[in-house]
C-alpha cells in the first residue's frame with residue numbers, strides 16, 4: 110500500500126470509523142447589494158419625496174388566520190400598486206387594481222435602471238410608531254419566480270434591517286437603513302435567508318419603505334392586494350389613511366379631504 114493511502118486509512122481508524130465534519134469557518138453570505146444614500150444622488154427620486162409622503166393612501170390590514178383561529182393585523186400601514194402582466198389570467202384577479210401612480214414612476218424607472226431589473230408592483234410600508242415592525246419572513250412565494258430580485262428603498266426615519274440564515278439563525282447581519290438607502294436582495298437570498306425590521310423601544314422619524322417586485326401571475330397580485338391593502342375588508346369600504354406631515358400622524362383620507370374643503 111502506498112504511504113499516502115495508509116495515512117488516510119489510519120485517520121479514519123483513529124476517529125472510530127466516523128469521518129469528522131469540520132465546520133466551515135467562513136459563514137454563508139446572502140446576495141445583497143447595499144447602496145447607502147443612493148437616492149440623494151438621483152434628483153428625480155429626491156424630488157418625489159414630498160409626494161410620496163403626502164399622496165400614498167395607506168391601509169391598516171387585518172385578516173382572519175385559520176391556523177391561529179383569530180384575526181391578525183399588520184403592525185404598520187401598508188399598500189400596494191401595480192399588478193402582474195399576465196393578461197390571459199386577468200379575470201382571476203380578485204381585487205380592484207391600482208396602477209403605479211405618476212409620482213412613483215420616476216422612482217420606479219431609476220430603481221429599474223440601477224438594479225437592471227423590471228418590476229411590476231411596488232409594495233409600501235409606513236412605520237409610524239416604535240411598535241411598527243415586520244417579523245422574520247422571506248419573500249419566497251412561487252409567484253415571484255425562482256431567485257427573485259427585490260429592491261427596497263428607505264425614506265424618512267432610520268430602522269434596523271436584519272437578515273438571518275434559515276439554516277443557522279446565529280448567522281445574522283444588520284444594516285441600519287437610513288433615508289435614501291437602497292438595499293437589493295437577489296439570488297438565493299429569499300430561499301436561504303429571512304429578514305425582519307424589529308420594533309424599537311423609542312419613537313423616531315416615520316419611515317416609508319418601498320419594495321419593488323416582479324410578480325409573474327395573478328396569484329401574486331391577489332396575495333399582495335389581500336395582505337397589504339384589503340385584508341378581509343370589502344374593497345369598496347376599506348378605510349384609507351393619508352400621512353399628515355404637520356401632525357406627524359395619519360388621518361382618514363376622506364376626512365382630510367373634507368377638512369381641506371371647509
Ligand SMILES: O=C(O)CCC(=O)C(=O)O
Pocket residue numbers: 232234243248261270304305306318320
Ligand atoms: O421595511 C423594510 O425594510 C422591509 C419590508 C419587507 O420586508 C416587506 O415588505 O416584505
Ligand SMILES: [Fe+2]
Pocket residue numbers: 246247248304
Ligand atoms: Fe420582506
